[in-house]
Amino acid sequence: MVLAELGGSISRAIQQMSNATIIDEKALNDCLNEITRALLQSDVQFKLVRDMQTNIKKIVNLDDLAAGHNKRKIIQQAIFNELCKMLDPGKPSFTLKKGKTSVVMFVGLQGSGKTTTCTKYAYYHQKKGWKPALVCADTFRAGAFDQLKQNATKAKIPFYGSYMESDPVKISVEGVERFKKENCDLIIVDTSGRHKQEVALFEEMRQKPDLVIFVMDSSIGQAAFDQAQAFKQSVAVGAVIVTKMDGHAKGGGALSAVAATKSPVIFIGTGEHMDEFEVFDVKPFVSRLLGMGDWSGFMDKIQEVVPMDQQPELLQKLSEGNFTLRIMYEQFQNLLKMGPIGQVFSMLPGFSSELMPKGREKESQAKIKRYMTMMDSMTNEGNSNPKLMNESRIMRIARGSGRSVRDVMEMLEEYKRLAKIWSKMKGLKIPKKGEMSALSRNMNAQHMSKVLPPQMLKQIGGMGGLQNLMKQMGSAKDMMEANRCSVFHCASKAFRCDLLGGQVRMYNGDIVDLK
Numbered sequence: 001m002v003l004a005e006l007g008g009s010i011s012r013a014i015q016q017m018s019n020a021t022i023i024d025e026k027a028l029n030d031c032l033n034e035i036t037r038a039l040l041q042s043d044v045q046f047k048l049v050r051d052m053q054t055n056i057k058k059i060v061n062l063d064d065l066a067a068g069h070n071k072r073k074i075i076q077q078a079i080f081n082e083l084c085k086m087l088d089p090g091k092p093s094f095t096l097k098k099g100k101t102s103v104v105m106f107v108g109l110q111g112s113g114k115t116t117t118c119t120k121y122a123y124y125h126q127k128k129g130w131k132p133a134l135v136c137a138d139t140f141r142a143g144a145f146d147q148l149k150q151n152a153t154k155a156k157i158p159f160y161g162s163y164m165e166s167d168p169v170k171i172s173v174e175g176v177e178r179f180k181k182e183n184c185d186l187i188i189v190d191t192s193g194r195h196k197q198e199v200a201l202f203e204e205m206r207q208k209p210d211l212v213i214f215v216m217d218s219s220i221g222q223a224a225f226d227q228a229q230a231f232k233q234s235v236a237v238g239a240v241i242v243t244k245m246d247g248h249a250k251g252g253g254a255l256s257a258v259a260a261t262k263s264p265v266i267f268i269g270t271g272e273h274m275d276e277f278e279v280f281d282v283k284p285f286v287s288r289l290l291g292m293g294d295w296s297g298f299m300d301k302i303q304e305v306v307p308m309d310q311q312p313e314l315l316q317k318l319s320e321g322n323f324t325l326r327i328m329y330e331q332f333q334n335l336l337k338m339g340p341i342g343q344v345f346s347m348l349p350g351f352s353s354e355l356m357p358k359g360r361e362k363e364s365q366a367k368i369k370r371y372m373t374m375m376d377s378m379t380n381e382g383n384s385n386p387k388l389m390n391e392s393r394i395m396r397i398a399r400g401s402g403r404s405v406r407d408v409m410e411m412l413e414e415y416k417r418l419a420k421i422w423s424k425m426k427g428l429k430i431p432k433k434g435e436m437s438a439l440s441r442n443m444n445a446q447h448m449s450k451v452l453p454p455q456m457l458k459q460i461g462g463m464g465g466l467q468n469l470m471k472q473m474g475s476a477k478d479m480m481e482a483n484r485c486s487v488f489h490c491a492s493k494a495f496r497c498d499l500l501g502g503q504v505r506m507y508n509g510d511i512v513d514l515k
């Protein structure tokens with residue numbers, strides 16, 4: 001069972017229970033048994049599931065339920081809290097400090113995705129202004145250094161390793177020394193995944209790692225707990241990264257790994273590409289799992305990609321309905337930085353990456369890059385005033401960018417389309433500096449309906465459905481703050497989205513896949 005289905009099963013069990021006329025001990029037990037079954041099928045360790053069941057029973061007071069309180073909410077909240085507790089070891093992981101060199105060592109079984117994850121981790125921090133470097137201490141697998149070298153070169157991250165040296169300790173010591181001299185503030189050491197080597201490495205390195213990250217493949221199932229514990233016993237694991245959360249693997253092992261290492265999951269890998277890597281936060285994750293969406297994550301993502309100093313200016317221009325080619329160019333740049341657009345959409349309650357098929361993402365990214373090349377060859381005057389575009393200017397742009405006149409026309413058409421959409425955003429209230437989330441409150445259903453692709457709007461149930469959805473999004477945020485969860489109903493269906501399998505589901509008694 002993939003984690004997506006786990007979320008669906010839990011919500012369904014709660015729904016069924018709340019449909020019962022009387023919520024007595026039997027109804028509660030039925031619901032909890034159903035949840036237990038779902039968790040076990042997702043490979044969560046048996047002991048954890050049993051403890052969760054006992055805790056919920058302790059928290060949920062049936063007398064309170066009988067007294068006419070909102071039963072579903074009380075039980076939902078208890079389940080939400082217990083899932084969060086399972087994923088939260090109660091202590092944060094070591095935090096890197098800018099300006100001070102930190103050495104981070106990656107451990108995990110071979111094939112778990114360690115090397116890929118090392119680069120993703122470095123790339124993530126590089127984008128945030130760190131100066132990372134990679135050291136390949138995997139002398140066990142012949143191709144390991146080449147793989148790291150290839151990944152690091154692609155991401156423009158300095159690396160160190162050796163084809164000749166067979167002692168991982170020697171390589172690590174040399175690598176760390178070199179990058180310290182080069183003032184790198186994040187030195188990442190990739191290891192072989194063999195316990196013995198790692199223990200020696202940890203003990204013999206002159207500068208002990210500040211953090212040991214255990215990388216775990218989400219598909220290893222019930223073995224997760226034991227594997228994580230074995231690593232914890234040989235090295236001081238301080239954080240966990242769970243990889244391949246995009247696949248059809250059972251993801252419950254992640255919950256077990258947290259319990260085994262008593263260390264938090266800090267990131268999850270959601271694909272083979274460099275930017276398919278997400279910060280892991282317990283509460284938004286559980287919210288998404290239970291179909292609440294992650295509205296705050298969405299706004300954070302926007303905040304992350306639109307540079308702080310450009311946010312007020314951009315919003316000002318948009319609110320005036322002043323969408324220029326320059327703005328389009330800048331927004332394309334931001335969009336490319338944002339990573340797969342589907343990933344961003346999956347954060348919206350009710351939406352998922354399935355609505356933006358993976359294959360088409362690449363196509364649209366290539367198109368954006370093509371547009372940008374043409375825009376690069378425009379003069380500044382042309383850039384800011386597309387109305388001045390005439391035949392000879394279009395031909396000059398085509399020649400300058402090595403594209404056809406048709407391509408330039410297509411780019412200008414795209415501009416017109418976007419300008420039209422944004423002109424309808426005129427009057428959008430501008431949030432104060434640093435208050436991007438206010439945008440979500442100011443964006444009403446009318447604004448949203450103009451920017452959503454028509455087929456998506458149809459699936460939501462048209463304007464009425466969207467209004468309903470937006471209303472619930474607003475209350476979802478409040479609910480999230482109050483640690484409660486919910487399912488979105490619109491056009492008499494309930495919407496559920498998940499982070500991983502990326503399925504949007506409508507719920508009207510049965511769950512129907514939109515795929």
Ligand SMILES: Nc1nc2c(ncn2[C@@H]2O[C@H](COP(=O)(O)OP(=O)(O)OP(=O)(O)O)[C@@H](O)[C@H]2O)c(=O)[nH]1
Binds near residue numbers: 112270271
């Ligand atoms: N779908 C998916 N594939 C991933 C993810 N992370 C890594 N992979 C793939 O998993 C495979 C193994 O990854 P590696 O990085 O080579 O694993 P490793 O643990 O370093 O392996 P060894 O070097 O043999 O120890 C590669 O094909 C990666 O592209 C992920 O989050 N999602």
